[in-house]
Amino acid sequence: MRFKYFWNGIILENPVLILMIGLCPTLATSISARDALGMGIAASFVLIFSNIFVSAIRKIVPDNIRIPVFIIIISTFVTIVDYILQAYEPNMYKVLGVFVPLIVVNCIILGRAEAFAYRYGIFDSFLDGLGKSVGFTLVIFIMGTIREILAQGTFFGMKVMPDAYINNSLLFMIFPPGGFLLIGILKAIVNKLFLNK
């Protein structure tokens, strides 16, 4: 029964396509499958661990200062991710740039700490964080894959489209207009399939 907290995050309460939060990193870092996956994993790490920690200390944190406490916990994990990426994946860090430290103001993470982890037990909060992370990573990865294939004809750097396509590819998909267009279409598909509009 408790696993519904996990499944909810993937489709019914998908943070990006249903709740419409965390848009900035989704659009900005989904320019290739690899970068999108990197951002998804970085944000997931922060979300899961901040959920666990917030849940663990929820009984000793006074109500009126809970938001600053959440922010300190979240920014600790963001700093860890920031420095790990800088050390081990310098090229990816250059692409993700300012969006790694900006995970700290990602509404998904603070929103889950406030709405879920502060009220429920550690295991439930872990499941909730995991579900939302998978939902977020899934959307950002799908967008990264589509944009990389359409703009560069590659997938994780491997050629998947014929040369004739690559020479005349939809290069604008890699630029901001392509990102807005793609998420608009994805949201319309989700509306049609899951919200019966």
Added chain:
Amino acid sequence: MNISPAKVFFASFLVQNILLMRYIGLCPFFGVSTRISTSFGMGLAVIFVMLLATLITYPIYHFFLVPLNLEFLRTASFILVIASLVQFVEMFLKKSYRQLYNALGIYLPLITTNCAILGTTFLVIDYRFHLLNTIIFALGTGLGFMLVIILFAAIREKLDYAPISPSFKGYPIAFIAASLVSLAFLGFANLFGASL
């Protein structure tokens, strides 16, 4: 970095517009930009807080965190400074400048978690600007935010009356409209050679 202030201004205002080209601050952008009047208020509040926030975080970073080798505290300290700054500005305006508070008040709490503010304070440090360029960059970014949010609100007011298929109503059509506006902004690329 030694770049002329004019270049910095045009880069931050148009060429690398924070909303349409950098994708920072999108949540309030799509949330608030439904009416021109609210967009105007939000834009003013963002310009005001952005200038104050960069003016405060810049010395904190360069005269406090760097000499003490505490650069890793950048994320944590900036977000706390900005959150308390916004709270303080709100109390101060409420007490001393009632009229300004009535115009900006309701947007101020929203701004704390606006990644546009925090993003700008990080960017000026990543670009290694000196103080003048920092101020120009913050001003240009804030003006760019306001320009786009007002432009976009005007489009969305018209969209309300357009016959749109139900699955595209609301967010999807707003994204597609944003895509077209951002395509237009792509045309500013290389304007005055301004790119950072």
